[in-house]
Amino acid sequence: MSLYRNIISFFKGIHEYTRNGFETASAHFVDSDLDVSVVGRSFMITGANSGIGKAAAIAIAKRGGTVHMVCRNWERAEQAREDICRETGNKEVYVHLLDMSEAQKVWEFAELFKKRYRSLNVLINNAGCMVTSREVSTEGFEKNFATNTLGVYILTKGLFPLLERSSNPRVITVSAGDMLLQKLRTTDLQSEKGPYDAPMVYAQNKRQQVVMTQEWGKDHAGVHFASAHPGWADTAAVAATTPRFHRLMQGRLRTAEQGADTLVWLAVSNSAGATPSGLFFQDRQAVPAHLPLAWTHSPAEEELAFMGLLDELAASSRPPAAGRFRLSGQSVAQSSV
Numbered sequence: 001m002s003l004y005r006n007i008i009s010f011f012k013g014i015h016e017y018t019r020n021g022f023e024t025a026s027a028h029f030v031d032s033d034l035d036v037s038v039v040g041r042s043f044m045i046t047g048a049n050s051g052i053g054k055a056a057a058i059a060i061a062k063r064g065g066t067v068h069m070v071c072r073n074w075e076r077a078e079q080a081r082e083d084i085c086r087e088t089g090n091k092e093v094y095v096h097l098l099d100m101s102e103a104q105k106v107w108e109f110a111e112l113f114k115k116r117y118r119s120l121n122v123l124i125n126n127a128g129c130m131v132t133s134r135e136v137s138t139e140g141f142e143k144n145f146a147t148n149t150l151g152v153y154i155l156t157k158g159l160f161p162l163l164e165r166s167s168n169p170r171v172i173t174v175s176a177g178d179m180l181l182q183k184l185r186t187t188d189l190q191s192e193k194g195p196y197d198a199p200m201v202y203a204q205n206k207r208q209q210v211v212m213t214q215e216w217g218k219d220h221a222g223v224h225f226a227s228a229h230p231g232w233a234d235t236a237a238v239a240a241t242t243p244r245f246h247r248l249m250q251g252r253l254r255t256a257e258q259g260a261d262t263l264v265w266l267a268v269s270n271s272a273g274a275t276p277s278g279l280f281f282q283d284r285q286a287v288p289a290h291l292p293l294a295w296t297h298s299p300a301e302e303e304l305a306f307m308g309l310l311d312e313l314a315a316s317s318r319p320p321a322a323g324r325f326r327l328s329g330q331s332v333a334q335s336s337v
Contacts (some may be wrong), residue, residue: 003329008337012013013079013096016231016251016283017177017229017231017232017254018231018232018252018253018254019253019258020061020252021231021283022231022254022258022261022283025283025284025285026283028100028145030262030271033237033265033269033270033271033272033284034059034063034268036061036063036266036268036270037063037064038064038065038268039063039064039065040064040066040116041065041066041121041122041167041168042065042066042067042068042119042120042121042122042166042232043057043060043065043066043067043068043121043122043124043126043267044068044070044113044120044122044124044159045057045060045068045069045070045126045128046068046070046071046098046100046124046126046127046129046155047071047072047126048067048070048071048077048080048126049068049069049071049073049076049079049080050076050080051078051192051259052174052230052259052260052263053069053124053126053127053255053260054083054084054256055082055255055256055257055259055260056071056086056124056126056263056264056267057080057093058088058270058313059089059257059264060121060264060267061084061085061087061090061092061093062087062088062090062092063090063268065090065092065268066092066093066094066111067092067093067094068094068096068120069081069093069094069096070096070097070098070109070127071095071096071097071098071101071127072097072099072100072127074095074097074238077095077097077319078095079221080184081093081094081095083230084275085319087307094232096109096113100127100136100146100147100151100152100155101129101137101143101146101147101151102137102139102140102146102151103137103139103141103146103150103151103154103313103314103317104111104139104317104318105157106151106154106155106158107154107158107286107317107319108319109146109154109155109158109313110154110157110158110159111158111319112157112160114158115172116161117162118146119162119165119166119167120159120163120166120169121163121166121167121168121169121170122169122171122172122267122268123155123163123170123171123172124172124173124174124263124267125152125155125156125157125171125172125173125174125209125251126174126263127147127151128147128148128174128202128205129143129144129147129148130144130198130199130201130202131143131144131198132198133196133198133260134191134196139317140215141190141313142189142191142192142201142288143200144198144201144205144307145189145191145201145205146192147223148202148205148208148209149189149208149209149212149310150204150310150314151203152173152212153212153310153314154317154318155312156171156173156212156216156283156296156316157314160220160223162223163223164209164220168224168273169222169223169224170223170224170225170226170266170267170273171213171216171224171225171226172225172226172227172228172263172266172270173209173210173211173212173213173225173226173227174209174227174228174230174263175206175207175213175227175228175229175230175280176202176203176206176229176230177231178199178202178203178205179204179206179209179210179289180207180289180290180291180294181203181291181296182200182203182204182207182296183202183207183271183295183296183297183298184207184208184296184298184303185204185209186300186302186305186306186309187307189309189313193257195210200247201282203311203337205311207296208256208306210227210289211298211303211306211307212299212307212310213225213226213227213278213280214278214289214303215278215304215307216276216277216278217276217277217279217280220277221277222277223277224273224276224277225277225278226272226277226278226279226280226281227279227281227289228262228263228266228280228282229262229280229281229282229287230253230254230259230260230262230263231254231258231259231282232253232254232259261283261284262281262282262283262284265284266281266330272284275304291304
């Protein structure tokens with residue numbers, strides 16, 4: 001019965017994820033929350049060359065922030081950087097090349113960034129993927145897990161020292177409403193058991209991100225952590241990975257700017273910084289990470305065990321001598337600086 005009720009609750013609530021849902025929620029927004037200058041503060045956004053990542057980069061650059069775009073494709077990222085600079089008049093926008101599915105490269109990038117830059121105030125973990133059939137990276141990790149979970153874990157962990165010595169540091173991770181129908185699964189992180197269901201794997205990764213955020217919020221008092229559901233936005237990624245859904249929802253999907261709104265609010269507003277760390281947000285409000293009567297709760301010890309598994313996997317891919325990596329070279333990181 002609880003399964004049935006939760007599925008009904010989920011589908012009753014999905015109108016909140018649409019453009020109409022955003023317009024209803026935004027009637028209660030405090031406009032002055034985003035009337036801020038962030039000159040002198042630095043922001044790293046993964047997957048910033050398109051969709052809500054690019055929209056967030058534009059919003060932050062307009063407010064004077066220094067933006068570090070972490071992207072997989074150099075040409076698309078450079079084009080996006082030029083667009084952002086032209087639209088905002090802000091030239092403090094830099095591109096770094098990185099594939100988040102390559103765990104060792106993520107470690108290398110984090111080490112190089114810490115050597116080159118003196119501060120990082122906000123990290124927005126936005127990049128993600130939904131590979132439709134099971135693929136394995138060169139390091140042996142299932143691609144969706146490698147990108148959406150392990151890569152996020154390594155990048156955030158690798159940048160902790162820099163964040164912790166920067167002023168008012170924040171980490172925001174873009175999750176999804178799909179995770180509300182998923183319970184944390186620790187026994188099959190690589191999706192090796194049973195048939196491969198890409199949307200379910202993706203939703204599981206998004207549940208994993210919420211758990212990571214909650215646990216980080218408990219353990220790192222000096223950094224403010226949040227995860228967020230951006231709603232259903234009309235982006236190229238949505239069109240490519242879920243074409244049927246994209247066709248059915250034409251005219252009802254949020255714009256990229258609407259999808260990015262809560263990310264920007266979490267990144268720059270004083271109101272967001274005053275909320276407890278580790279919460280899950282939608283439309284500028286902390287919302288439950290589980291449906292009513294949910295079966296998706298996990299014991300605290302299981303969530304701690306999950307974090308331990310991630311730590312082991314991350315450690316197994318960490319380069320033995322990070323200091324040997326150069327500050328140039330497209331295979332590690334590339335910057336327009």
